[in-house]
Amino acid sequence: MNTLIFSFVLFLAIIGNVQSRDVKFSIIxxxxKASVxxxxxxDTTVELKPSILHKSVQTVYVNGCPDEEFEYSYIIDGEAEPGVNVRKLPVGQTTTYNELIGRQETISKLKGMGYPEDQEWTRSYGKTELFDDxxxxxxxxxxxxxPKYFTSPYDFGAKDEKTKIPLNGITFILKETIFTDKNVETAQKSRYNDKVQFKVKLNDGHKLYKRKSLKFRASGAEDPSFLGESLYSDLAQTIGNPVHDKVFVRVYLEDGTPIGLYNMIDVTASKSFLKTEFYGDVKGKGNKEVGAIFECHSSDFEKGMSCENKKVVKDSEDKDKDSYSKKDEENDKKKIAALVEAFDKVDVNNESSxxxxxxxxxxxxxFFKALCLEYLCGHWDSYWEYSGEVSVKRKRAEEEDGDDDEKKEDTKTTQANNNNKPTTEPKVEKRVTVNKPTNYVLYQDPRDSSDDNYKFFFIDQDFDxxxxxxxxxCGPECSYKQLIAEHQTRAAKVFLREGTLTRKKFENHLKSIVQHVFNPVALGRRIEEYERRYAHEILWDFNDATFRDRQDRNHTNRNLDHSQRKAISYSQHQQGLEDIKKYIEDRAKTVTKDLxxxxxxxxxxxxxREIVIEEPEKQQLKFEKSAAPMNMMITTKSTILTVIIVIFLQLII
Structure with a gap:
């Protein structure tokens, strides 16, 4: 009988442990001091300990937690966590992930946009944990x-000087991963903005989910809605175009100084981007030969086209392997010239050609889908819409804006005033507007190239x-037909002529994009998701971020010719949200009317789409896994009590 009683109590103890879970608590x-x-x-309170990977992350493992959803709260330096009264851990979850103090929701999936499946871009490595939004x-x-520009943005050095200061250390705290690199190369961008942007390049052998070069775009520096760049990237990914990944991040100094909310993106003109976007589908040691990435400024697909091969910006560990010789340069010019010649030979009314x-x-x-997005989103700083005035000197009699009769009369008068002797008209300067395609990249892909052809992909960038x-x-009420007529880039001259098969293909893509994604319903829902998720982050950016509360507005650099931008206010942000919604609706209405x-x-x-990726290299990523806890395990009072009861029963039996 006594044995049965003991067995029954032991069974209850085992059941009690089975119906509980071990949980990793983690807060940034x-x-x-922090406790949970x-x-x-x-009513257990347990102290957390600083992670061995970074002291700002404090963690503890607690076993025997309730299996059902339960509440918990953090205490920081003896005070309740500010901004969050209570947190809840869902059923079945064994980690809180790396929670940030003051942020109510740690994980919140954003609803994306759908598109016909046959348009997918299937070569990408995938967002992974790094770009999990x-x-x-x-x-x-x-x-x-x-660098001073983090806390005093106008201290960016002398005019025309690019500030490059190595960071002694930078740490990326992701959902479950903590990654740190030392002596990281960095450079400031958009030096004249009130909110600076910067980019970093990790050290050789230190890649974060295969990414080595990352840019931190200053959210809200140019676009008061904060969403333009993210929405553009969302659209490109949804319709199946190669494009950089992105995710909103908070940036701090190690002492807790808040810098601001940034959009972290891939650097398009880098080999790490190419490897993840064009070779993510190649597993193991397959053919991963990376081709040339050309950055094109003021360059169209015409004779003499010149683009810079950014392969010279080395991402590999073996620097000698990527040396760029004169022969390489000549070979690149040959590839670009061959592409231009191919434009001349294509028959735009022949499907086979x-x-x-x-x-x-x-x-x-x-390419056509990229042009559609440039038009739809008003991406003026890229291939199609960028233009500017240039000076042209010509004889007055050759001026195109004069009347023929007036020209003849001017000539007669001039000759009469010079004893009827013909004279050579002086050259005069005229300002004319010309297309200046700029700020895009071309990737020459070895996988689809041969000795007789060089396959390129057009990639847009910089959507701020x-x-x-x-x-x-070309405003939201401007027809794509007007853009084609007024901006006769080489692509427009060759492929977008009315009545051609290629024009029809372009129009089919334009119609499909607006029908399924670029409209107030689909894109509107995505904006609502961003507002729901990031409203708190944007408020933090305005209320707490360092650059919003500077004291150097009278800095001598503030009044340079290039620096006329004002810091964006929160009311301007709210108006910016309404403006972007109105822009999308008006543009969508224009296209639906046209087509x-x-x-x-x-x-x-x-x-x-599930993306199967290779296991990250252990020397490059440092994980804290709840399955292999390194911190102190905490035994709950209920479990201890159960053990005491069992021991007591054993003694009396």
């Missing part, structure tokens, strides 16, 4: 040797001044 805080309180665990990473920069050009020289589907922000070229269709009344749902 700049306080000295769990009311349902006999269900989580907001925290970036911490070492305080020692920190079009397909051959697209297969061998320039991927036309992604879009959706009506910046230069006004006579209606956009989807209900947005398409995104298809979740």
């Amino acid at each position: 805080t700049f306080g000295k 309180n769990i009311p349902k665990l006999n 269900s989580y907001i990473p925290t970036i911490i920069i070492d305080n020692s040797n920190v 079009i397909n051959e050009f697209s297969k061998k020289w320039l991927d036309l589907d992604s 001044q879009t959706f009506g922000v910046g230069k006004k070229v 006579d269709f209606e956009w989807d009344a209900t947005p398409m749902e995104p298809v979740e």
Whole structure:
């Protein structure tokens, strides 16, 4: 009988442990001490310890936590966590992930946009944990040797000087991963903005999910809505075009000084971007030969086209392997020249000729879709819409804006005044507007190239001044037909002539994009998701970020010719949100009127595509896994009590 009683109690103890779970609690805080309180665990309070990977992350493992959803709260330096009264851990979850102090929601998945499945870009390595937008990473920069422009943006050095200061340390705190690199190369960008942007290049052998070069775009520096760049990237990914990944992040100094909210993106003109976007589908040691990435400024697909091969910006560990010789330069010029010649040979009314050009020289589907997005989003600082005035000297009699009769009369008068002797008219300067395609890249892909052809992909970049922000070229009521007529780039002259098959292909892509994604319903839902998720982050950016509360507005550099921008206010941000919604609606209405269709009344749902990736290299990524805890394990009071009862029963038996 006694044995049965003992067995029954032991069984209850085992069941009690089975119906509980071990949980890793983790919080990012700049306080000295942190603890977690769990009311349902006999009101247990447990102290957290600084992670060995970074002191700002404090963690502890607690076993025997309730299996059902339960509440918990953090205490920082003896005070309740500010901004968050209570947190809840869902059923089945064994980690809180790396939570940030004061942020209510740690994980919150954003609803994406759907598109016909045959348009997918399948070569990408995938977002992985680095660009998982269900989580907001925290970036911490070492305080020692920190560039002045983080806390005093106008101290950016002498005019025309690019400030490059190595960071003693930078730490990326992701959902479950903490990654640190030392002596990291960095450079300031957009030096005259009130909110600076910067980029970093990790050290050789230190890659973060295969990424080596990352840019931190200053959210809200150009675009008061904060969303233009993210929406543009979302659209490109949704319709199946190669494009950089991005995610909003908070940036701090190591002492807790808040720098601001940034959009962290891939650097497009880098080999790490190419490896992840064009070779992510190659597993193991397959063919991963990376081709040339050309950055093109003021360059169209015409004779003499010149683009810079950014392969000279080395990403590999073996620097000698990537040496760029005169022979390499000549070979690159040959590739670009061959692409230009191919433009001359394609028959835009012959399906076979079009397909051959697209297969061998320039991927036309992604190119046309990129042009559609440039038009739809008002991306004036890229290939199609950028233009400027140039000086042209010519004889007065050759001026194109004069009347023929007036020209003849001027000539007669001049001759009469010179004893009827013909004279040579002096050359005069005239300002004319010309297209100046700029700020895009071309990737020459070895996988689809041969000795006789060089296959290129067109890739857009820098989406910070879009959706009506910046230069006004072709506003939301402007027809794509007007843009084609007024901006006769080489692509427009060759492929977008009315009545051609290629013009029809372009129009089909334009119609599909507006019907399924670029409209107030589908893109509107995505904006609502951003507002829901990032409203708190944007408020933090305005209320707490260092650059919003500077004292150097009278700095001598503030009044330079290039620096006329004012810091954006929160009311301007709110107006910016309304402006971007209005822009999308007006542009979508313009296209539906031009092409006579209606956009989807209900947005398409995104298809979740599982991306199988290689296991990250252990020496490059440092993980803290709840399955292999390194911190102290805490035994709950209930478990201890159960053991005591069992021991007591054993003694009396």
